[in-house]
Amino acid sequence: MTDDTALILQTHGTDQPNRTYAPLFYAMTAEAMELDTTMWFTMDGTSQMAKGAAEEVQIDTSTDVTLRTMIDRALDAGVKLTVCHQSMELFDLGEDDIIEDAEIVGAASIIDLALDADMVMYF
Amino acid sequence: MSQRVHNCVIPTDRHLDVEEHVWAKVDDDGVVTIGMTDIAQSLAKKFLHAHLKGPGTEVEKGKSVATVESSKYVGPVKTPVGGEIVESNEGVGDDASLINRSPYEDGWIAKIEADNLDDDLEGTLMGDEAVEAYREVIEGHDQLEECEHIEGSDLE
Numbered sequence: 001m002t003d004d005t006a007l008i009l010q011t012h013g014t015d016q017p018n019r020t021y022a023p024l025f026y027a028m029t030a031e032a033m034e035l036d037t038t039m040w041f042t043m044d045g046t047s048q049m050a051k052g053a054a055e056e057v058q059i060d061t062s063t064d065v066t067l068r069t070m071i072d073r074a075l076d077a078g079v080k081l082t083v084c085h086q087s088m089e090l091f092d093l094g095e096d097d098i099i100e101d102a103e104i105v106g107a108a109s110i111i112d113l114a115l116d117a118d119m120v121m122y123f
Numbered sequence: 124m125s126q127r128v129h130n131c132v133i134p135t136d137r138h139l140d141v142e143e144h145v146w147a148k149v150d151d152d153g154v155v156t157i158g159m160t161d162i163a164q165s166l167a168k169k170f171l172h173a174h175l176k177g178p179g180t181e182v183e184k185g186k187s188v189a190t191v192e193s194s195k196y197v198g199p200v201k202t203p204v205g206g207e208i209v210e211s212n213e214g215v216g217d218d219a220s221l222i223n224r225s226p227y228e229d230g231w232i233a234k235i236e237a238d239n240l241d242d243d244l245e246g247t248l249m250g251d252e253a254v255e256a257y258r259e260v261i262e263g264h265d266q267l268e269e270c271e272h273i274e275g276s277d278l279e
Contacts, residue, residue, distance in 0.1 A: 025197060032190040032199045033174065065195075077198065 006030040006037040007110075007117035013044030014067065017057045020048060023123045024070045028077040035119065039074070040110050041102070042084035046091050049083040049102045075101055084110070125227075126254045129261050131270035132161045132278045133254050134227055138247035140203045141256045143185075146227065147203045147247065155204050155240065157188060158231040159222055161278060162261065165270040167196040170219035175211040175232065182208060184243045188233040191219060203247050206237040225277045 008027050012019035023039065030037040041049050048054055048067060057067035075081070081102040088098065095104060114120055124136040133139070137148035144163035148156045164170070174190040182188055187199030188208060211233050215221050222230040237243060248256050261267055272278045 029190065029192065029197045032187065032197050034187055034199070 004035045004118040005113075005116060006035040006119045006121070007040060007113050008037065008121045008123070009040045009042060010045040010048065010123050011043040012123060013047035014050075014053050014057050015044070015047070017059060017067065019123065020057060020067050021059050021070060023121070024074045024079075026121060027079040028074050030119070031074075031077040031079050037078070038080045038082055038113055038117075040082050040084065040113070042087045042110075046083055046087040046093065049081065049098050050091075050093055051097055051099055054099075071099075071101070082110070082113075128254060128258045129267075129269040130272075131165065131257070131261055131267075132227070133257050135250045135254065137227075138203060138244050138249055139253040139257070140201070140247050141253065141260055143201045143203070145201060145203060147244065149240070150234075153236075153240075154209060155206070155235045155237050156231050157200070157202050157204075157233045157235060159191070159200060159226050160257075161226050161270050161272075162257065162267065164223045164226050164230075165272075166264075166267055167191065167193045167198075168223075169193055169273055170222050173215045173219035173222065173232075175216050176208055178208050178210055180208045182206065182235065184239075188235070189215075191222065200232050202233065202235060204235055204237040204240060204243040206235045206239075208233050209236050210234040220273065223273045224275045228277060 010023045027037050027039050054068035059065045082105045083102045085104050085106045125132050125134045137146045139146050144160045146158050170193050172192045184205040188202045189200040
């Protein structure tokens with residue numbers, strides 16, 4: 001692992017399946033390149049972290065690959081998932097509604113992560 | 124020298140890290156050539172890009188010497204031995220599908236001058252032991268029934 005860190009923000013949700021694949025893929029790529037990588041799901045992106053939601057999003061209609069498949073691959077690769085607490089409340093999601101693999105954090109934490117990251121990508 | 128299991132070519136003349144799907148061959152001059160196995164290229168499908176660490180880079184055992192990407196997969200190529208990269212395969216950098224077509228010959232990834240060769244190679248497998256270990260991996264894998272080789276593969 002290098003000392004470099006990457007932060008990837010995802011603001012698109014499960015209602016836009018075509019916008020869910022690439023940020024996860026970039027996160028896995030960053031990890032493969034030995035960047036300590038965190039994804040931050042906020043705004044509509046919060047919906048991707050709701051329990052049971054990602055399983056319903058078909059990424060590749062020719063296979064059984066879902067958004068959940070991609071999330072699991074990202075986790076296996078070492079990507080850390082975080083979700084915006086404030087966005088959760090806007091979407092009426094409680095802590096029990098979020099997948100256990102994601103850490104719930106507030107806005108100040110993400111500002112800290114952004115300040116410290118060597119690379120930040122926004123989607 | 125190799126054996127074929129479910130159409131997967133498994134070399135018996137080099138060290139295999141079955142978990143990471145990489146091979147290491149100690150050349151006559153003591154330099155270790157690293158590459159990916161037939162199983163790796165079958166699982167990943169056609170590689171689109173390879174981002175190789177350059178000569179002079181120090182790498183630890185188990186760390187990445189390259190990042191490889193297909194449309195379905197991205198991940199590190201983890202070296203079984205630590206040391207200094209003395210050469211990286213520019214051919215693979217130009218055309219990553221070389222790994223698919225020739226994983227054990229032209230599609231090598233990196234050559235490493237190892238710091239601690241004997242210790243680092245512990246845990247890798249050779250010969251029949253490697254073949255049987257890989258047989259178990261292949262037969263237990265839910266995404267691999269048999270290896271597939273793209274057009275131009277030197278494994279067919």
